[in-house]
Amino acid sequence: GNQEIFDKLKNAIVNQDINGCPVITQEALDAGITAFDIINEALAPGMKVVGDNFEAATIYLPQIMMSAKAMKAAMEILEPILAEEKGDDEGVGMAVTFVQEGDIHDIGHRLVTTMLGANGFEILDLGTDIPNEDVVEAIAKNKGKKMLLVGSALMTTSMLGQKDVVRLLEEENLRDSVKIMFGGAPVTDAWIAECGADGTAENAAEAARVALELM
Ligand code: HCB
Structure with missing residues (x-):
């Protein structure tokens, strides 16, 4: 189900998988999951874990930079889609x-x-x-x-x-x-x-x- 793919993507962020992250992001989109949910249920929680690991000194700056790159690679796919998902509720x-x-x-x-x-x-x-x-x-x-x-x-x-x-x-x-x-x-x-x-x-x-x- 969705949770499985969210976990996979979250792990890709945590494990600094720069190549895998966009691939799994595309997989999630193909499975019909919205860009909004991909960010909130997988990418953002993944970065939270990275932050916590850094605080706990189990990882160091180079690992964080690679997780940030993995996140960026996923966001490059998601940003244009988010723009479409937003529909026409303009004027906020x-x-x-x-x-x-x-x-x-x-x-x-x-x-x-x-x-x-x-x-x-x-x-x-x-x-x-x-x-x-x-x-x-x-x-x-x-x-x-x-x-x-x-x-x-x-x-x-x-x-x-x-x-x-x-x-x-x-x-x-x-x-x-x-x-x-x-x-x-x-x-x-x-x-x-x-x-x-x-x-x-x-x-x-x-x-x-x-x-x-x-x-
Ligand atoms: Co950086 N760093 N860092 N860092 N870094 C922190 C922030 C520390 C807390 C880590 C620590 O020492 N415990 C610390 C600050 C200590 C303090 O408070 N005094 C720190 C330090 C000291 C530093 C350097 C000085 C280097 C060093 O460690 N010696 C240096 C500072 C450079 C500078 O700014 N002048 C530095 C550098 C880096 C990088 C480059 C390695 C990297 C940044 C990469 C980048 O952003 N492009 C980095 C990172 C990644 C972190 C941690 C690990 C994670 C931050 C992060 O991206 N979190 C962070 C530890 C931590 O925060 N726990 C650490 C993930 C995102 C998704 O969460 O909190 O940013 P977020 O945003 C959330 C949330 O807060 C909210 O929504 C967001 C999305 O969910 N939110 C808002 C954010 N903005 C909002 C605005 C609103 O209106 C409403 C909600």
């Missing part, structure tokens, strides 16, 4: 996505960005290692549109910038022009409250749900 609003300055971790950011795109958001992806000034500029430029700011931070150091960007938006009288969702492994509900942001999410599927709720 614009999602301005970015990773804080000093932080180049882009796997979760990409997943969340992809998921929001698949859920009808118009995407403005600023990228990784983005200074808060650039974020504020992007919001200022798009003032008047229905907007959601979607920030990621994977390090306790870069996370501090999330609070600063909310302040900056307040100073520029832009805070009311945008809803704000922050995430990334170190982000907690308490931190969201301290920042004055509007929400957070544990994973990409939840991020899409929270994002739609906030709009």
Whole structure:
């Protein structure tokens, strides 16, 4: 059944199987599984295991890079399909996505960005290692549109910038022009409250749900 193929794909991520990952992804699609489910039930959980293994020091950076490559190879197949699956529920609003300055971790950011795109958001992806000034500029430029700011931070150091960007938006009288969702492994509900942001999410599927709720 589906669970078998999800497990196989999850293992391909965990075992850094760069060649196998796209092959199994195609197999899953051929079996009629949606790109959305492939990401949420196999790829994202696989990367979660990789992260946990790294924390437990059972793997090191080179292995992580290879798992990230395997993930990317699968996403290259899935991204065009997600664009089709999204249908025509357009007009949800614009999602301005970015990773804080000093932080180049882009796997979760990409997943969340992809998921929001698949859920009808118009995407403005600023990228990784983005200074808060650039974020504020992007919001200022798009003032008047229905907007959601979607920030990621994977390090306790870069996370501090999330609070600063909310302040900056307040100073520029832009805070009311945008809803704000922050995430990334170190982000907690308490931190969201301290920042004055509007929400957070544990994973990409939840991020899409929270994002739609906030709009
Ligand atoms: Co990196 N790294 N890393 N790393 N890395 C972390 C983040 C540590 C926690 C590992 C550790 O030491 N325990 C740590 C940070 C410690 C801290 O907090 N102070 C760390 C460090 C220190 C570093 C370096 C400094 C190198 C080093 O270890 N000495 C260096 C920093 C470079 C820099 O940014 N300046 C570095 C480099 C790397 C790579 C290059 C090897 C690689 C990144 C590859 C890439 O992104 N292209 C990497 C990785 C992969 C990790 C871990 C293992 C996994 C991160 C990941 O991709 N997770 C991570 C350990 C961990 O997080 N447990 C480790 C999988 C994704 C799917 O999860 O949490 O990113 P996610 O996103 C989720 C979720 O949070 C949510 O949805 C996503 C999808 O499910 N979400 C949002 C994300 N953003 C959201 C926004 C929203 O609005 C809502 C939800």
